Amino acid sequence: xxxxxxxxxxxxxxxxxxxxxxxxxxxxxxxxxxxxxxxxxxxxxxxxxxxxxxxxxxxxxxxxxxxxxxxxxxxxxxxxxxxxxxxxxxxxxxxxxxxxxxxxxxxxxxxxxxxxxxxxxxxxxxxxxxxxxxxxxxxxxxxxxxxxxxxxxxxxxxxxxxxxxxxxxxxxxxxxxxxxxxxxxxxxxxxxxxxxxxxxxxxxxxxxxxxxxxxxxxxxxxxxxxxxxxxxxxxxxxxxxxxxxxxxxxxxxxxxxxxxxxxxxxxxxxxxxxxxxxxxxxxxxxxxxxxxxxxxxxxxxxxxxxxxxxxxxxxxxxxxxxxxxxxxxxxxxxxxxxxxxxxxxxxxxxxxxxxxxxxx
Numbered sequence: 001x002x003x004x005x006x007x008x009x010x011x012x013x014x015x016x017x018x019x020x021x022x023x024x025x026x027x028x029x030x031x032x033x034x035x036x037x038x039x040x041x042x043x044x045x046x047x048x049x050x051x052x053x054x055x056x057x058x059x060x061x062x063x064x065x066x067x068x069x070x071x072x073x074x075x076x077x078x079x080x081x082x083x084x085x086x087x088x089x090x091x092x093x094x095x096x097x098x099x100x101x102x103x104x105x106x107x108x109x110x111x112x113x114x115x116x117x118x119x120x121x122x123x124x125x126x127x128x129x130x131x132x133x134x135x136x137x138x139x140x141x142x143x144x145x146x147x148x149x150x151x152x153x154x155x156x157x158x159x160x161x162x163x164x165x166x167x168x169x170x171x172x173x174x175x176x177x178x179x180x181x182x183x184x185x186x187x188x189x190x191x192x193x194x195x196x197x198x199x200x201x202x203x204x205x206x207x208x209x210x211x212x213x214x215x216x217x218x219x220x221x222x223x224x225x226x227x228x229x230x231x232x233x234x235x236x237x238x239x240x241x242x243x244x245x246x247x248x249x250x251x252x253x254x255x256x257x258x259x260x261x262x263x264x265x266x267x268x269x270x271x272x273x274x275x276x277x278x279x280x281x282x283x284x285x286x287x288x289x290x291x292x293x294x295x296x297x298x299x300x301x302x303x304x305x306x307x308x309x310x311x312x313x314x315x316x317x318x319x320x321x322x323x324x325x326x327x328x329x330x331x332x333x334x335x336x337x338x339x340x341x342x343x344x345x346x347x348x349x350x351x352x353x354x355x356x357x358x359x360x
Contacts, residue, residue, distance in 0.1 A: 019302055019335075020342045026295035027346025028353070030288055035354035037284045041277065045237050045267060050137050051123075051203065053270040054229030055237050056093065056245060058082070062259040063226060070100045072181045072219060075226045076262060083228060090245055093232060096132055097225035099124035099215050103178030103186075105158075105208065107166050116166040120158075122176070122208045124215035124225075128153075137231070138209070140196065146170055147194025150211055155193035157209040163195045170194055180220040188218035242266040 049055055059067065062074040076082065076097075083095045101122045109115040126132035127140075127150045135141065140149055145160050147170035156174060168174065172192050180186040190210065198204055216222050230245075232238050246264045255261040268274030317327055 019299065019338050020345075022295070022299055022302060023339055023342025024346040024349065026292070026298075027343050028349040029346075030291055030295075031347055031350025032353050033291065034284065034288055035350070036357065037280070037287070039354070039358065041280050041284075042236075044280075045273065045277070046235060047200070048271060048273060049231065049235070049237060049267055051200070053265075053267045053273065054227075055232050055242055055267050056230035057265045057270065058086075058228040058230070058249070058262050059226065059265075060260045061254070061256070061263050064263055064265070070102055070226065072099065072101065072179075072221060072224075072226055073183060074260070075099070075181060075221060075224045076228065077224045079225045079228060080223055082262065086228075086230070086249075090230070090249075092241075093230040093245065094133055095228055095230050096126055096134060097212060097228050099212055099219070099221065099224075099226045101178055101215060101219060103176055105162075105166075106175040106177055107168055108173060108175065116168075118162065118166060118206065120162075120176075120206050120208050122210060122215070124210050124212040127209075127211040128213065133231075137235070139198075140209070143196040143198050145195045145197050147192070150193050150209075153211070153214055154189070154191050155211065156190035156214075157194050157196050158192060159204045159207060160195045160197045161204060162206060162208075163192070168192060176218060178219065180218075181224065182220050184220075186219050188214070190214070237267055239266075239268065242268075 058076070060074055060076055063071055063076075066074075079097045083097065086093070086095050101124065103120060103122070105118055105120045106114055107116040125134040125138065127134060135149065140157070144157075146163075149155075150157065158168075158174070163169070170192055174190050174192055176186070176188050176190060178186045196209065198207075212225065216224065232241070243266055246266050246269075249262075249264040253261065254263045268277060314327055318324065
């Protein structure tokens, strides 16, 4: 019976073509919009995770309260030992230390006197470690415009725009003037290894990248770091798992009475990302729901017009002895077949479109 109905649908294009096109287009657009909006949400979370929040972040309670001021005097100490313990307890997370710093970047002339100077914001990463993953995470290989990535102690990366404004080239010396974790003045010479462009305005304006070993030495933070960031496998944020790890870590390591005890935050606890993600997901469901409702109305209207056109066919079938229940059942089967085929085609088209956007 189903084979007979399918043959009838294929042979009578007026009965199948328009509903099939409507279903296919509707499903394709729904899948495409759903994946596009989710891609936007994932891109937002990934950008924040890579440059700022991580999927998980560990810092001292005192540092957390004024983290916007980059209080490296309140940073974590003995971070290598803490990271070693966390790697054992949470094996599915890649833990990496970072230090944020700010100060002046001084460019000396041939006599060693100041030729140019600018304020900078810096991020210290584990660039020289074999398995840190920070180079790939920051996409440094593709961001390099001139020169090379840091490959030895003392190398630093600066933005292209900064290099032009300071009139410096690869190989020149740059002196960082900042404050140490002990409250004194920190002065340290770096060698410009390369210039970078991330495509993020905030980073491309005045952000310098250095190896964490150099910055620890320059700021008197040996074995310390302002933050320890954790990343799940494939760089995909897992909300439930993140909250489980956070609760377990804080219960074991964090002491509310001790300002220098470590505390863990999830991505959603930072930069109002939790509220933003909840609103984005709600908007996603509303948009897709409204679109599906509109498509349903169009299909309903199409079905009514098809039913009117098929009055004669239905009358003949009932005149030769078919029951109303049988006719109704077969029309439902036709609808299911058309809906299934249209959904498969629409899903395939929507996924192909989404995959093209993802890769390009």
